[in-house]
Amino acid sequence: MGRKTEGVMNALLHARVLRRWTRAARKAGAAELQVLRVQRQQARELSARLNELIYLADGRLAMPRIGSKAFARPAGTLWSWRPQLWRGPLPQKGMTAVAARTTLGDEVTLFHDCKVSELTLRQLRNTREEDLAPFGLRLDVFRFDGSFLSLALDMPPEAVEGMTRRQILRVSAVLEIEKPLEIFARLNINHGPNTEQMVQELPRNRGEAIVEFDLAYCDLNEKRIEKAWLDLIFEGPEMNQITLRDVTVCRYPRAEL
Structure with a gap:
């Protein structure tokens, strides 16, 4: 059975079931008690399944779509x-005792110089109404005996195509932090x-x-730009939980002066 035919059959079946319960509801005031008792039990069983479907569907449909690139951009971006x-989604959702120079996908690398790593990483699904990114990253830091902790984000080649000193590069991060950092x-x-x-x-x-970052304030040779990357550096991260939602x-x- 083709997908189109199956869709038509499902629509007809749904219309038939809907008509049945519409008639039952209209006649409930005059129906025999034995019939009404059976219909009430059937309606309760159906209602429980429908409520479960609605609850799960609302949750999934409220989540940002996987692969979404939607976010606010300045005019003329x-x-x-x-x-x-x-x-x-990443192939590996979480890690413990995260080693230095651990890669997360193809673009993000975690750097630190701890002798003993007490760091954990976990990719999580964003579910809040205000979230635009489908996924977030949670970093738990317990004892920290290192001098630095950072995430390096390797930008794609398109980041520097046409880059000049007459431009601005804007970085936006949606953060949740357990304590000031x-x-x-x-x-x-x-x-x-x-x-x-x-x-x-x-x-x-x-x-x-x-x-x-206003590129007019850097000594940039526009003709020789090869690549760009961004470091997010966390100062004194010990005993903290950092969530990067986006x-x-x-x-x-x-703007020209």
Whole structure:
């Protein structure tokens, strides 16, 4: 049976069942008690299954669609990106005692210099109404004997195509932090033998944190730009839980002065 034929049959069956219960409801006031008792039991069993379906469907349909690239962009945006970790499921959902230089998918790498790793990572499904990214990343830090902890995000080649000093690169992160923590975003742009770096601290307010890198303030050789990457640096992360619900990057023209 073809999919179209099956769809027509299901629609006809649904219409028939709906007509049956519509008639039963209209006649309930005058129906014999024995008949009404049977219909009430059948209706309760059907209602339980329908409520279960509605509950699960509401939950799934409220989640951001897997693979979604939807997020707010400034007017005139030339390029935008949400790393794959926040778009789709990873083969390995969680890790404990995470080693230095652990890769998460093809674009994200965790760096630290702990002698004994007491770090755990877990990719989670975003389910909040305000979430736009399908997935998030949760980092639990217990005892921390290292001097640095960071996530490196390798931007795709399209990130630097047409990049000039007359543009702004904006980074947005949706954060949940168990206790106050300093987080810095460092933009790295490789051009020829040199790497230009710009650092900004992410605002500490709960929710979306946005920083903008004005490329006019860096010594950038536009003709030799090769690649770019972003570091998210966590200062003093010991005994903390950090949840990155979303990370997005976009590039757009700066206003001419």
